[in-house]
Amino acid sequence: MSDIVLTNALLVLKNEVIKGTVRLSQGRIAAVDSGRTSLSGAIDCSGDLLLAGLIELHTDNIERHIEPRPDVHWPHRAAILAHDGEFASVGVTTLFDALRVGSLSSGKASYQPYARALASEIAELRAQGALRISHFVHLRAEVSSETLAEELATFTPEDRVRLVSLMDHTPGQRQFRDLSYLRTYLQKKRRFTDAEFEAHVTHLKDLRAAHGERHERTAVEKAEQLGAVLASHDDTTIEHVAQSAARGVRVAEFPTTLEAAHACHEYGIKVIMGAPNLIRGGSHSGNVAAHELAREGLLDILSSDYVPSSLMTAAFRLADLWDNLSRAISTVTDTPARAAGLEDRGRIAPGLRADLVRVHRLGGLPVVRAVWSQGHRVG
Numbered sequence: 001m002s003d004i005v006l007t008n009a010l011l012v013l014k015n016e017v018i019k020g021t022v023r024l025s026q027g028r029i030a031a032v033d034s035g036r037t038s039l040s041g042a043i044d045c046s047g048d049l050l051l052a053g054l055i056e057l058h059t060d061n062i063e064r065h066i067e068p069r070p071d072v073h074w075p076h077r078a079a080i081l082a083h084d085g086e087f088a089s090v091g092v093t094t095l096f097d098a099l100r101v102g103s104l105s106s107g108k109a110s111y112q113p114y115a116r117a118l119a120s121e122i123a124e125l126r127a128q129g130a131l132r133i134s135h136f137v138h139l140r141a142e143v144s145s146e147t148l149a150e151e152l153a154t155f156t157p158e159d160r161v162r163l164v165s166l167m168d169h170t171p172g173q174r175q176f177r178d179l180s181y182l183r184t185y186l187q188k189k190r191r192f193t194d195a196e197f198e199a200h201v202t203h204l205k206d207l208r209a210a211h212g213e214r215h216e217r218t219a220v221e222k223a224e225q226l227g228a229v230l231a232s233h234d235d236t237t238i239e240h241v242a243q244s245a246a247r248g249v250r251v252a253e254f255p256t257t258l259e260a261a262h263a264c265h266e267y268g269i270k271v272i273m274g275a276p277n278l279i280r281g282g283s284h285s286g287n288v289a290a291h292e293l294a295r296e297g298l299l300d301i302l303s304s305d306y307v308p309s310s311l312m313t314a315a316f317r318l319a320d321l322w323d324n325l326s327r328a329i330s331t332v333t334d335t336p337a338r339a340a341g342l343e344d345r346g347r348i349a350p351g352l353r354a355d356l357v358r359v360h361r362l363g364g365l366p367v368v369r370a371v372w373s374q375g376h377r378v379g
Contacts, residue, residue: 004375008036009045009358012052012329014347022050024354027374032348045358048369051329052348053093053355054311055336057163058138058231058253058272058303060098061086066118076121081130088132088379090309091368093355094337094345096138096163097122101152102145102215104203113147115139116154123159132378134355136340138163139228141219144208148215152222162340164223165231165253166216166244168208220247229340232269234287235260241267251339253303256287261298270339271298274305275314290314294321301339302331312359316366 007021011032021042023031065079087095099115119137126135137160141148155161223230231251232244241263244252252264253272264271271293277283278290293299302318304311311332319328337346345353354375360367371379 003030004354004372005037005039005042006045006050006356006358007039007042009048009050011050011348012326014330014334014349015326017049017325019047022348022356024356024372024375027354027376029348029350029352029354031350049359049361049366050348051091051357051359052333052346053133053353053357053371053373054091054315054332055094055340055342055346056087056092056304056308056311056332057096057251057301057336057340058098058165059087059095059305059308060100060140061304061306061308062097062099062118064306066114076118077125080118080122080125084125084131084133084135086308088371088373089368091312091357091359091371091379092133092304092308093353093357093371093373093378094134094136094342096136096340098138098140098165100140100142100167102140102142102148102167103151104145104207113151115151119155119159119161132376133373134345136160136162138165139222140165140167140233141215141222142167143211143215143219144168144204145211145215146207148211149218152218155222155226157226159226161226161228162342163231163251164219164226164228165233165251166219166247166249167233224248231272235264238263241269245269251301254287255293256283258288258292258296258298261288261293261296265298270300270335272301272303272336273299275302275310276305276307278302278314278317279310291321294318300331301336312357312366312368316361316364320364 004024011018011020018034020034021037062083065083066074066076068074099118101115103113122135125131139161141164230249231253232249233253235241235252235255236257241260245267252269255261261271273290273293282289302314315328315332319325322328334346345355354372356372358370360369
């Protein structure tokens with residue numbers, strides 16, 4: 001691979017922004033220098049920003065590709081490639097594919113097992129060199145389900161599972177303390193009647209009572225076996241956070257209250273909030289707004305969640321809120337890399353992976369102009 005030199009760029013480094021030049025060689029960052037170079041063949045970035053490639057820890061976007069409409073099933077390999085290309089186009093170079101484990105075999109909102117097959121298909125495409133960016137597996141372990149333990153048992157350390165999150169979507173607590181939000185969601189997406197909604201709520205509560213504690217223990221043990229980081233989900237109370245800390249949780253996904261977010265920081269747990277929440281100005285489930293946590297200094301990591309393009313946009317919203325571009329970009333680069341145990345990416349520094357994004361600000365809106373993954377132009 002020929003060396004690539006990017007010059008006349010504003011380099012967003014960990015603690016500062018400088019005008020400089022970056023040289024890429026053999027898939028790594030070989031040198032970072034201030035100023036511009038007159039070297040023949042260097043790519044003139046025309047004063048655009050140059051960021052480390054974005055790192056997405058939690059997105060179930062792939063589910064939208066494999067099932068673009070309820071009960072419409074799309075060929076998996078084509079769906080994976082479209083999903084991969086979509087994230088490459090918005091500056092993400094490391095992607096944790098969030099796959100649900102824990103199924104429901106009956107009812108209108110049934111979930112059939114898919115994670116094992118999909119993880120294998122992603123691995124096959126990666127081995128064939130068909131993917132543009134780096135993929136890891138994030139297992140979303142749903143404790144209010146029928147088959148969580150059995151599905152988890154099919155994964156091994158060879159599956160690149162780097163994150164396991166403890167999901168508890170039992171109605172009446174955590175994300176869905178207010179059942180009206182869940183009712184609206186299911187009636188719009190799945191066209192539930194009132195009677196079907198009530199039956200669904202009862203079913204999930206019964207599953208939580210029958211299997212919840214066992215499923216939680218199994219998921220914690222499996223994360224340790226896989227060498228994966230353990231995450232909590234939708235912590236709401238100080239008690240929830242204390243329980244998460246006792247289990248060894250290092251990342252808290254979408255805490256629903258200011259109280260829980262404060263407790264996470266007291267326990268040294270990194271807080272992830274949704275980029276759509278920040279852009280929209282609030283949670284679609286009626287929970288704490290991301291901008292509230294940002295103002296309190298409690299927001300560590302952003303996730304695009306269900307809108308891939310939101311990650312870059314929200315990072316720049318944070319830059320304006322904090323008046324600190326380096327700090328804001330760290331929420332989508334350096335901090336998620338460290339939280340996931342990835343020491344070879346997330347910053348523009350010699351020796352790290354040549355994952356870079358060229359960005360132009362158009363009236364405040366970040367526009368991705370080019371993306372490199374391990375030194376290869378992918379977007």
